[in-house]
Amino acid sequence: MAEYLFTPGPVTTSPEVLLAGARPMMSHRGPRFSALLRRLQNRLRDLLDVDGPVLLLPGSGTGALELLSMNLVTPEDRVLSLSCGVFGERFREIVARRGATMAAVDVEPGRAVTVEGLRRALAEHPETTVLLLTHNETSTAVTNDIGALVASLPEEGRPLVLVDAVSSLGAMACHPQRWAVDGLASASQKGLVTPPGLALAWLSPRAWERASAVASPSYFFDAGLHRRFLEKEEPENPYTPPVSLLFSLDEALARMVEEGFVRRFASRRRFASALVAGASALGLVPFVADERARSAGVTALVVPGNRAVELQRALRGLAVEVAGGQKDMKGLLVRVAHYGDEGWPELALVLGALYGAMREVGLACGSAFVERAFEAWEERV
């Protein structure tokens, strides 16, 4: 039986993208590979709307966060981390391993970081040299308004701003240069709708200056090394890259360019809004109360009676794979992701499966979910 995947990475990936990864190998030292890297650079720069290189290396989101930490943080730094959940905590832990002094502020799960909250935290930690933020906190399905947060920072003594964009890039506007972010980390397997295995990072001019002064203790994650190879007349990677994944990413980006980035972001938002409308009619309310903070890529739904684990199991019986809640939210939430090309049929499918699973485990549920979802679907085109 086919499995219908609604997890926040890996995501359902189109046959074209998968088959691109099955193309015959090519040498990673030669003009054909350099042409591929150039094309990837151009498309990623367009997606991010940035100048400068976008580093692509074997790894995952964690690897990209590690790269930022290795190249931009030193034991002398005073780091302020504002976390909305599990992945904010992970970024904090990665950076803490550099021996920097860490000030940790946790936002209540389901809420975003506010400008006031950031101001307060900075007032308490005025010595901050590095600020850690998460664009989209996957564990709670909250999206932070990075542009507004960074714009609220004081000009003088402004900390270096490092952002986890692992579960935002490709599904929503993510413009680190325009927002004055200094370091951005992402990965291939969510909004870029490519199989897992690639880490991606971008640094601002200020961050590159810092990187050249820091001297990465890691060779593998040395940002300057990657940049030097990318800036050769014939761009290359410093070591053997995952060639097949780069073929797949090339195809995925070509499809996104064809669709148009803005249209793609709108289509993910449309799915998210209609999903919330349908799920609410079923009796599954969104965990994120503030509509403006809801993610376009993943939606967290509160399961009555803390029965999320049972519901997830029943869904699996219907060949529908969603994510559960993480850590303290294990029994509370199911998370339905929509990073891929999901449209109305997939929406009807996942809502229908939720209905069947709720009935199976004996949860009370409404039946007007298709209608509610369709009304919301029709509201946004």
Ligand code: PLP
């Ligand atoms: N940050 C966020 C926001 C994530 O959602 C994830 C993975 O789900 C990670 C970091 C870690 O990424 P990876 O699992 O690719 O290492």
